[in-house]
Amino acid sequence: MASTADNPQARRSSAALAAAAFVLPFALYLLTLCPTLYFGDCGELLLAAFGLGVSHGPGYVLFEQLAHPFASLPMGEVAWRLNLFNALVGAACCWLLHMLLCSLGVRRGLALCAALGLAASFTLWEQATKFRVYPSQALLTLLVIVCLEWWRRRDHDPRLLVLAGFATGLGFATHMLVGATAGIWIVYLVRYIRRVRLLPLLAAIAAGLLGLSLYLYYPLRANADPIINWSEPRDWRSFLDVMTQHTYSGKIGTAALGDKAALLLTVLRKLWHEAGPVTPLLALGGLAVLWQRNRMLLLGLATSCLLLLGVRLNYIGAMEHEHAFVYLIPLTMAMLIAAAMAVDWLAALLQSRLRVGAVGALALGCLLFVPPLASNFQRNDLSKHRLAQSYSRALLNQQDRPFDLFLRGDNAIFGTWYLCGVEGLRRDVTPVVHTAYNERWVGERFYERIEPGVLDNVPQGLREDPSGFGWYLWLMQRELLAGRIVYAVFDRHRLPATAMLDAYPPRLDYLPSGTAFRVWRIDEPAPRPAGLEFFMRAGLCDPARPERLRDGHTNAVSRWIGVFELFAGYAALDAQMPADALVLFESAHRYNPGLRSMHQRDAQPQSEQGP
16 A cells, blocks of 8 residues: 555545544444443442442453543443443544554555444444443453554564553453463564564563553552452452452363363354354455465464463353353454455455446445444444343332342342442442352441341351352341341342242241252232332333343343242232232243243142242
């Protein structure tokens, strides 16, 4: 391509296209931005960014600190302001991809099409419209790649090498998986080892350590008792536990080969559908173009992607298959780089053979973003999504009087944390969460009403329970015996104990059944317990709107709805209302088909046993 340095019109056109590579994705994300909190980790991260707290290990210190000023914007609620930060980060990813492709010689119009293709890819779009860390991980990963590639192409400018080191350190302070850029570091340094001077290399290492040193903020902040203080890294030992993800050590390298193979197939299937059906095919052809034009970049990208994929396949926990791709947005970026190279080659071929002009080349480039935009818009439009907020509000607004709310599962816990800690809703409600078994700050911060020393008085046998669930139920029983009003919500990992307990407050009986627990209300049953009513108030029980159950988190909530309907069906049987029970059972099966066998097993009225 001809240089634009001496052509003012070309410079203006280049600047306009670069601006469009940021403005258009940002407009798309702003149009579909979630107006409030979302399910999953969003509530926890919102709380950490708002209060400059410590989130779960290994923590996302740079992400939270950069987002914090947005919480003070004079518009919208706090969650929307922080979601806006993520939209800007997602748009910055698209702009940086555009700049990289332009430096690789791709036509600027086609580079813009590839940037829009990244913007319309399912996972980046989904993550950029709510408050999650993965767009920031993708941005820092791409920044490292850009710095190293420009270092290689610009006579090994030592300043770019130092900048790449600093970006790597900042990336580690954002998300540990930025460490997968070690692949491109190794490829480039090995190839150009004779041209790398010792002093710039040491400076790059020092810059990386400087970026990584942001993590030292955590022990300093933890000792100030922030609003969220996960694992309380007050000293070096607990700080290292956070950094090394000691809490999640059971997920690292322990999965069977079959689980890894299944996850790999899930990742490949999702990658094929991320950016539409055409982009993967173009990317396959683009590998050959990259091999001819820039094989060092190809080898660096391939090594980093394989390293990232290898780490992901060895970090498998519950529900990992449902959210397999959120860590792997860099794979989509690499695919779009290859696809853009292929489109650029095809455009040159068409222009030389068929005399197709720039308009024809841009029409070819539209294949990169029009299909994913069309297929992903409805799925990623969160502009009217208030289910998570309504659900969390309904959990806290069971009644006007103070009560204890026993919770398990991200969907139930983090939303109530956000509403209590940020929005100041229902400070008279005491959220008691499962993680309180080994997280003292949860007790200190979220259920101050429970008298001091309760955590120290847990029976030794329960304290040795690796899951802590026995202690969880012990504390619930203790509260009931103390005469307090207790509501309990369990998540689907403990089926069939996914149930609402309305206790006013005689006693709690539970029967252990393997890893599950059966919980039943003891007081007079009602045809439709209050546990179902809050789902109805949250707008989750509308059979005419099944499309609202749009992803893994919301589908988990739909399973809860099914269990509540089943719960209500048993109550109707107990109340001698078989017709109503049949309707409720059918509704339960519609929301959670897995409950059908349990209903068939327990279809007869039973006055003593709950679901």
